[in-house]
Amino acid sequence: MAQPSRAPAQxxxxxxxxxxxxxxxxxxxxxxAGWTLFVLFATAILALIVAWFAVQARHWWWVPVFVAIAVVWNPVYPLALSGPVWTAAQPVAAVVFLIAGALIRTRRS
Known part of the structure; x- marks a missing residue:
């Protein structure tokens, strides 16, 4: 008996x-090197894009995570973070992005 075909995920x-x-x-x-504003803008915008893809995929648990990243890295009202906490937050957020990028998927119709 043939297996029902699954729609591929994207x-x-x-x-x-x-x-x-x-x-x-x-x-x-x-x-x-003076690219602080670029890092803040890029991270906040990409966090909101990933949050939107999480909404589309119905992975609701990722939305607050990426909204929090967008708030912490926002360039409009930047938080006064510095030192080892801020330095450690960068790779932690990068790993969160990588995990979410691998796990958030939707079925193609």
């Missing part, structure tokens, strides 16, 4: 997550 959040992770892993170097 990972819409994968590329934005990879971009954000690359930026966040390079953030210590970029901050030192």
């Amino acid at each position: 990972r819409n959040a994968f590329v934005p997550s990879l971009l954000a992770a690359a930026i966040l892993f390079l953030a210590p170097l970029l901050f030192g």
